[in-house]
Amino acid sequence: MRIAELSRRSGIPVPTIKYYLREGLLPPGELSSRNQASYDEGHIRRLRLVRALLEIGRLPIATIKSVLSELDTPEPNLHHAMGRALRGSIASEPGPEGDREVETLIERRGWSVSPEAPARRAVADVIAAMHQLGWDSMLAQIDGYAEIADRAARLDMEVLARHSEPDEIVYSAVVGTILGDALIAGLRRLAQENASAQMYRRDGEPTPAATRECR
Template structure:
């Protein structure tokens, strides 16, 4: 297909496609003349992946280029590629008390060791979790009980997350599913959590009959 057809099929404007070509995010098409190239369904798939990484994952162009380079290797390390593709975890502001943050890091390391989690040494998630634990301490609340329960829930959720990713038939599909699943999955989880909280609150503290009704068929 020509670039105009590629644009129509992928839903990406021609100038944007040319920009991706210049930036190395999209492999060149097969030249049919000095000024014309032919593209195929692999280019459509790659364009859709790039859009997901940009629009959903919010990854920088340079990061995407590096990720795609790894993905195009003869035998890519899917675990490493997924780690590069997943949106970064955002923590809270670092505690003003260094001692509190150090203690929080020690608690995180203990949790990882106890559960036998396989994490890279420089995992940014360690810092994010430590900052949240430190924030609990700063407001005078111990997160110990929540930490263990949340870790249990996170393990179960992660199994389903990666099951969703594994359903993809190729590596590009896995990256696509990981990014979409991480971003939309977080939103879904937050909404379901709020619904469950409302339900548990009604059971625990009671609620007026005229303000609550169970969902059911119309």
């Protein structure tokens, strides 16, 4: 198919598609002549992926490019690519603020995580920020959140196990991880609203927390 049809079927304007081609987010179509290329279903799939990572995952174009290029590699190191995607590849200098706490948490849970996993930095940054904000009560429960993360990861693996073709697994890991973040965040918001509604209803006299929370 030609670019007009690709645009029509994907709902993305032609200039934008050309931009993605320039940026290397979309592989070039097969040139049949100097100004004629043909695109296929793979391009449509790729465009949808790009838009999902952009709009749902909120990743910047540059990060999407690096994630996709990792995905196109024969032996992709997905953990690293997606770890970088987590914090937009902004590396704050290694201050020992939350570093030690991440370290001990990983040890406590017996997790095996490579020392240069970008997610370590990301978690350390969040911990540091929470300390700065005097929001230590959440950090006191960090093992509880780690347990939840563990359950989520096990579910992720189960989902991943349903796929057998190697190409699909890699693709799926990306989608599952990045869109999964958005899904979990959204579900948590719904569950929070429910939880605070329950709390409000339970005791006859609403606590200050409940009144504040439940509108």
